[in-house]
Amino acid sequence: MRVLIVDDEQSICDALAxxxxxxxxxxxxxxxxxxAMKVFEAWSxxxxxxxxxxxxxxxxxxxxxxxxxxxxxxxxxxxxxxxxEDDIVEGLDAGADEYLVKPVRLNEFAARVHAILRRNAPxxxxxxxxxxxxxxxxxxxxxxxxxxxxxxxxxxxLIVLLENAGRVVTQHDLLEQVWGHEYVDxxxxxxxxxxxxxxxxxxxxxxxxxxxxxHRVGYRFERQPNKNNANNS
Amino acid sequence: xxxxxxLISVLFDGVTLxxxxxxxxxxxxxxxxxxxxxxxxxxxxVLMAWNVGLMLVRxxxxxxxxxxxxxxxxxxxxxxxxxxxxxxxxxISTLAGNRSPRLTQVAIISIVAVxxxxxxxxxWALSSENLSNVTVQPRVDGLPIMFYLFYTGMAxxxxxxxxxxxxxxxxxxxxxxFAGGQFLALVNTNVGISSLATNASAMGALFIVLSIVDxxxxxxxxxxxxxxxxxxxxxxxIAGQPRLTPVLQEIARQAAEWxxxxxxxxxxxxxxxxxxxxxxxxxNLYTGHRLGLDSGVAGLVVRTxxxxxxxxxxxxxxxxxxxxxxxxxAFGSMIAVPIVSxxxxxxxxxxxxxxxxxxxxxxxxxxxxxxxxxAALVIGYTGLLDLKTTLAxxxxxxxQQLETVLVSTESPVIAVDRRMxxxxxxxxxxxxxxxxxxxxxxxxxxKLPVEMIPFNLKALAQDLKINNGHIFEVILNTRTYQCHLAxxxxxxxxxxxxxLNDVTQLKELDRMKGEMIRMVSHDLKNPLMAAMLQIDLIxxxxxxxxxxxxxxxxxxxxxMNRIIRGVLDVERLRNGSLRLxxxxxxxxxEKAVSDLQRLADEAGITIDYExxxxxxxxxxxxxxxRAISNLVENAIKFTGRGGIVSIRGVAQEEAVIILVxxxxxxxxxxxxxxxFQRFFRGQQRGFxxxxxxxxxxxxxxxxxxxxxxxxxxxSREGEGTTFYLRFQRTQELPDMF
Numbered sequence: 001m002r003v004l005i006v007d008d009e010q011s012i013c014d015a016l017a018x019x020x021x022x023x024x025x026x027x028x029x030x031x032x033x034x035x036a037m038k039v040f041e042a043w044s045x046x047x048x049x050x051x052x053x054x055x056x057x058x059x060x061x062x063x064x065x066x067x068x069x070x071x072x073x074x075x076x077x078x079x080x081x082x083x084x085e086d087d088i089v090e091g092l093d094a095g096a097d098e099y100l101v102k103p104v105r106l107n108e109f110a111a112r113v114h115a116i117l118r119r120n121a122p123x124x125x126x127x128x129x130x131x132x133x134x135x136x137x138x139x140x141x142x143x144x145x146x147x148x149x150x151x152x153x154x155x156x157x158l159i160v161l162l163e164n165a166g167r168v169v170t171q172h173d174l175l176e177q178v179w180g181h182e183y184v185d186x187x188x189x190x191x192x193x194x195x196x197x198x199x200x201x202x203x204x205x206x207x208x209x210x211x212x213x214x215h216r217v218g219y220r221f222e223r224q225p226n227k228n229n230a231n232n233s
Numbered sequence: 234x235x236x237x238x239x240l241i242s243v244l245f246d247g248v249t250l251x252x253x254x255x256x257x258x259x260x261x262x263x264x265x266x267x268x269x270x271x272x273x274x275x276x277x278x279v280l281m282a283w284n285v286g287l288m289l290v291r292x293x294x295x296x297x298x299x300x301x302x303x304x305x306x307x308x309x310x311x312x313x314x315x316x317x318x319x320x321x322x323x324x325i326s327t328l329a330g331n332r333s334p335r336l337t338q339v340a341i342i343s344i345v346a347v348x349x350x351x352x353x354x355x356x357w358a359l360s361s362e363n364l365s366n367v368t369v370q371p372r373v374d375g376l377p378i379m380f381y382l383f384y385t386g387m388a389x390x391x392x393x394x395x396x397x398x399x400x401x402x403x404x405x406x407x408x409x410x411f412a413g414g415q416f417l418a419l420v421n422t423n424v425g426i427s428s429l430a431t432n433a434s435a436m437g438a439l440f441i442v443l444s445i446v447d448x449x450x451x452x453x454x455x456x457x458x459x460x461x462x463x464x465x466x467x468x469x470x471i472a473g474q475p476r477l478t479p480v481l482q483e484i485a486r487q488a489a490e491w492x493x494x495x496x497x498x499x500x501x502x503x504x505x506x507x508x509x510x511x512x513x514x515x516x517n518l519y520t521g522h523r524l525g526l527d528s529g530v531a532g533l534v535v536r537t538x539x540x541x542x543x544x545x546x547x548x549x550x551x552x553x554x555x556x557x558x559x560x561x562x563a564f565g566s567m568i569a570v571p572i573v574s575x576x577x578x579x580x581x582x583x584x585x586x587x588x589x590x591x592x593x594x595x596x597x598x599x600x601x602x603x604x605x606x607x608a609a610l611v612i613g614y615t616g617l618l619d620l621k622t623t624l625a626x627x628x629x630x631x632x633q634q635l636e637t638v639l640v641s642t643e644s645p646v647i648a649v650d651r652r653m654x655x656x657x658x659x660x661x662x663x664x665x666x667x668x669x670x671x672x673x674x675x676x677x678x679x680k681l682p683v684e685m686i687p688f689n690l691k692a693l694a695q696d697l698k699i700n701n702g703h704i705f706e707v708i709l710n711t712r713t714y715q716c717h718l719a720x721x722x723x724x725x726x727x728x729x730x731x732x733l734n735d736v737t738q739l740k741e742l743d744r745m746k747g748e749m750i751r752m753v754s755h756d757l758k759n760p761l762m763a764a765m766l767q768i769d770l771i772x773x774x775x776x777x778x779x780x781x782x783x784x785x786x787x788x789x790x791x792x793m794n795r796i797i798r799g800v801l802d803v804e805r806l807r808n809g810s811l812r813l814x815x816x817x818x819x820x821x822x823e824k825a826v827s828d829l830q831r832l833a834d835e836a837g838i839t840i841d842y843e844x845x846x847x848x849x850x851x852x853x854x855x856x857x858x859r860a861i862s863n864l865v866e867n868a869i870k871f872t873g874r875g876g877i878v879s880i881r882g883v884a885q886e887e888a889v890i891i892l893v894x895x896x897x898x899x900x901x902x903x904x905x906x907x908x909f910q911r912f913f914r915g916q917q918r919g920f921x922x923x924x925x926x927x928x929x930x931x932x933x934x935x936x937x938x939x940x941x942x943x944x945x946x947x948s949r950e951g952e953g954t955t956f957y958l959r960f961q962r963t964q965e966l967p968d969m970f
Contacts, residue, residue: 009759015766019773053755080758081751103762103794106769216966 001117002026002043006036006063007051007078016049019106020113033058040067047116052079052091061094068095072139074116074152078102092192097153108182115180119156125163129224132201132210134162141201148200153178157193158201161211161221170218194219242432243291246284249435253277256442263450272327273445276320280438283313284431314418317434318384319343321411324441325388328404329395343380378419385412398592401448407440453596460603463487467607477615481511484582484608489513491604492568492597494584499572499608500524500531501580507531509557510580519557529556530569531581538578540570540598547588556583566593570601574609582608644735645714648721650728653678656721665709665733682709685731687718712737750804754797761797765790799928802859806935813940815965816857818848818882818889825861826880829869837874840865844882850889850960852940857960860936860944863929864893864956871954872897884962891958899950909934909944933958 003025007013013029020027028043030036032054040048048067052060064075076098077091091099097116100109127134133142139155141148150158160177161169169177175184183189194213198205212220257277260270286309293303319339392399392408399405414433470483481499489497496514500507507529509515509522526532530541530550543549546564555561565588572580582605586593639646645662649655655668655677663669671680684707687693696703702719714733721728768787772779779787826842833840850857861880868878876896883890900908907913909930933956937944940960948954 009763011763012759012766015763015770018770022773080755080762102758103765106766106773 001047002028002045003047003049003113004036004039004043004045005029005049006031006033006054006060007049008032008054009051012051015106016109019110023110023114025113032056033060033063036063037066040071040073045073046120047074047076047113049076049078049113050096052077053081061091064091064094064096068149068151072149072152072155074098074120076100076112076116078104088188089192093196095151097151111182112180115182116152118180119178120152125159127162127165127223129226131203131224134158143201150197150200154193154197154200157190157197158221161219165221165223168214168218168220174218190219242429243288246288246431246435249432249439250277250281250284253435253439253442254281256439256446259446260442260449267449269324269327269445270449272320272324273442276317276324277438277442279313279316279320280434281313282309283317284435286310286313287431314415315343315380317411318380318388318415321408322384322388322391325391325399325408329391329398381415381419385415388412398594401444403440403444403447407437407442407444410434410437410440412437459491460600463491464603464607467604471607471611471614477611477619478511480611480615481608482513484604484611485511486513488582488584488601488604491600492584492593493586493591494568494593494597495565495587495590497582497584499580499582501572501612502535502578507535507581522557524556525554528554529560530567531556531583534569534571534581535578538571538573540568540602542593542595542598543567544592546585563587565590568593568598568601570598570605572605572608572612574613579612580608645733646730647733648728648730649677650721652676653681656728662733665714682707684709685716687716693718706736707733713740747804750800754801757793757797761790761794765794796928799932803928803932803935806856806932806939813851813853815849815963816852816854817846818850818891818960819844819846821852821854821858822861822880822882822891825858825865829862829865832866833869833878836869836872838869838872839877840869840880841877842880844880844891845884848882848884848889849963849965851963851965852960856936856939857958860933860958861891861893863933864958867929868893868895868897868954868956871895885959887962889960889962891960892955893958894953894955896953899952899954900946900948901950905946905948 003020005013005016005020005027006029007016008031010029010031013031017027017029028039028045030039033056036048036050037058039045050060050063054060058066060077060079064077067073067075074097075095077094077096078100079087079091080102081087088099088101097119098112100112124136125134126136131144133145135141136159141150141155141158157174157178160174171187171190172184174190175186178193179186179189194211195205198208198211202208202210209224210222212222214220254277257270257274260267261274264270286306289302289306290310293306388408389412392405396405411434414430414435414437416430417433418430467480467484467487470480474480474483485497485499487497489495496512498512498515498519499510501510502508503523505526507524507526509519509524512519524531526535530543532553534541543564544566546555546567547561550561555564556567565586567583567585569581569583571578572582582601584593584597584601639657639659642659643661645665646657646659647655647662647666647668648657653676654674655671656673658666658668658671663671666682666685668677668680671677687703687705689705693703693705697720702717704715704717707714707716713736715736717732717734719730721730765787768779768783768790771783822842822844826840830840865878865880872878872895878893878895881890881892881894883892904913913927913930934944937958942961943959944956946954946956
């Protein structure tokens with residue numbers, strides 16, 4: 001597994017790299033956005049760790065958006081500057097799968113990296129109702145036949161909900177199954193990602209039909225009747 | 234004797250006297266209580282008796298021997314002559330103003346005596362059958378002559394000596410005619426001449442009655458026109474002349490002319506003195522003359538509050554000072570009436586005649602009394618005008634001062650009325666709001682920059698109700714203004730006034746401060762993270778084992794991290810913008826406590842918490858948890874080993890109170906007011922080693938402010954402290970996600 005770490009502070013890069021290499025991961029570090037883009041194109045890493053504030057023309061958010069245009073590789077963002085939840089949501093909106101506020105401790109960092117990589121494991125359940133179709137092998141999601149790009153976390157979230165279709169998945173279970181047990185206190189993750197997911201797959205995000213909120217309990221995926229069949233008959 | 238001539242004479246007498254009686258009736262109808270009319274009536278009655286007597290005498294002569302009629306006639310003639318003399322005198326003296334009641338009594342007694350004596354005499358003559366003598370020569374005896382000489386003489390004397398009072402020529406002519414007629418009747422007892430005498434007397438009586446009718450009825454009627462004209466003129470003067478003195482001078486002139494006086498004037502009251510302010514025909518020297526209230530006729534008027542009339546100034550004013558220097562020499566008669574305004578004598582209106590002038594009479598008093606209210610009106614009116622002018626000047630002064638202040642200030646100030654018509658805009662406002670081409674009174678709704686319209690109308694209404702003003706931010710031409718909006722005037726909907734303060738620099742400074750704190754924190758956090766990662770790396774390489782010094786370094790770094798986080802948290806909370814959602818209180822408390830359980834165990838302190846499950850508040854859960862854990866951490870820090878920290882969540886009406894109580898050292902009274910300040914650190918006795926950033930309570934307060942809640946505490950040194958957090962309770966149910 002290849003991890004690209006981008007931070008303008010070389011000693012931080014070194015420490016994080018040393019820890020991940022101890023876990024038998026391949027690590028490349030860079031100190032600015034431009035170099036990071038080059039490495040991403042040439043080396044195709046399995047995970048990118050990005051510092052938001054970096055010198056040079058490309059900030060971490062720019063890099064994140066750039067990568068998201070062409071790839072669904074997991075991205076983990078780090079920032080010293082997160083002040084409000086809004087800042088964090090902005091990072092996640094840019095396509096990040098994770099948002100860590102500095103200072104990040106080494107063991108926590110390693111745990112989260114592993115959790116993300118785990119999240120990317122292939123799933124087996126399929127779904128197709130004519131409007132929405134999910135192909136877990138190729139990690140493709142289509143809406144009305146058109147491919148939509150989901151981040152790995154969004155995809156994992158959809159898969160977890162789909163696997164439990166018709167049943168309520170609690171917040172706690174969701175955090176544990178999608179993000180990993182390290183995340184059970186990060187309560188805002190499901191809220192943010194569910195709304196992202198709804199924007200991408202629901203016909204009308206304000207009146208969801210697939211991903212329903214079970215008030216005070218959790219979320220539930222609801223299968224819809226097959227549109228093609230309905231049209232044919 | 235010519236009986237035709239005699240008949241004509243009798244007819245003449247009858248017509249004349251009938252006329253006189255008609256006029257008398259008119260007078261009696263007009264005012265029968267007037268003494269002058271009463272005496273006149275008496276005079277005419279006895280004159281009539283005399284004439285009737287003569288007619289009886291003549292008739293009895295013509296018809297033949299009717300001795301009884303003759304005797305009655307003679308008695309009537311003699312009694313009539315005597316009585317008419319008395320009545321004539323009584324009338325003249327009444328006219329001259331002599332009111333002695335004795336006069337009437339004397340006159341009545343005299344008449345009764347004459348009539349009684351004559352009747353006795355005639356009866357005696359009848360009984361002695363001496364009729365023929367009497368019949369042929371009806372003569373008048375000595376007694377009537379005595380009466381004539383005495384009373385008519387007195388009356389004529391009065392008529393002459395009191396000519397100042399009895400001004401009517403008709404009365405004098407009539408009196409003379411009467412006296413002459415009487416004289417003729419007495420010197421010649423011949424009936425023919427006697428009829429001439431009665432003619433003259435009757436004419437005289439008619440003259441007198443006519444003159445009285447003239448003075449009592451006709452002249453007052455004619456005077457009405459004059460009154461109306463005078464009052465009209467004074468009224469015009471008041472309306473046309475805003476200044477006091479000219480109008481008062483005109484009133485003084487009208488007063489003097491109306492009563493036929495030589496001069497007039499007005500005193501105004503000034504505390505305990507009278508000041509002569511306006512005169513007509515008075516020496517200029519008198520203007521401004523001051524008179525004590527205890528002197529002069531004017532002083533008397535003020536003291537009594539009633540009109541005064543002096544007939545002879547020199548004689549009547551002996552026991553007091555004269556109104557003016559040399560007044561005793563110059564003044565003849567004088568009338569002074571009070572000028573009353575608001576039930577107080579505020580001045581005196583007077584008219585005087587010279588020593589050789591006319592005598593001022595009672596009805597002249599009435600004329601002045603008619604004029605006095607006009608003067609009062611003028612005084613009140615011009616007083617109001619003066620006050621108005623003074624006020625207007627004061628207001629204008631203030632207005633100019635205010636305008637100067639407003640015009641010269643750099644802050645835009647703009648005022649509009651209820652319908653958004655411009656009332657005022659200072660130059661700064663004209664430039665900044667782009668109102669250069671707008672005139673006062675124009676509607677500026679469409680011309681005002683749209684940013685100037687308050688966007689939060691609910692907050693506006695609330696603020697106006699509570700604070701009488703509303704503050705909102707306006708950005709115009711890249712500058713930020715704080716707009717203070719207030720109602721103009723006390724009336725509802727009287728208009729609006731807005732003052733704009735340029736806070737661009739303040740905002741910029743605030744922004745820079747925030748930015749700086751963020752940057753510094755960032756620049757601190759990166760090296761801190763790098764250092765902490767090195768420690769983690771050391772521990773990782775030693776398989777989780779670490780040495781004492783490494784632990785100490787790590788501990789200090791964590792502390793540094795807490796400080797930085799605290800600064801950033803306070804800054805972030807100061808900037809506001811929280812997403813408040815309904816949340817259960819119990820789990821928040823539980824979470825806060827569980828994070829601090831280890832710290833409490835190490836310090837040997839028991840934490841005991843309890844909250845009802847159903848309590849829900851509108852909050853940002855992370856922040857509330859932070860506030861509670863800050864308070865609990867403080868409580869642990871300042872409580873000795875074995876102490877108890879208890880946390881409770883309780884409902885209180887529409888609120889939820891979370892209280893954190895410890896059994897610690899308490900907060901000394903002198904530092905209690907400071908504990909919520911940023912970077913304040915209490916140094917409680919025995920707990921000097923307690924560590925902290927001095928941001929914990931500042932953060933608690935910032936969090937509570939953002940939640941529109943309250944934080945307060947009770948503390949007693951040595952007994953412990955209780956902190957209270959008050960939140961708004963809500964019935965909404967929390968969305969778990």
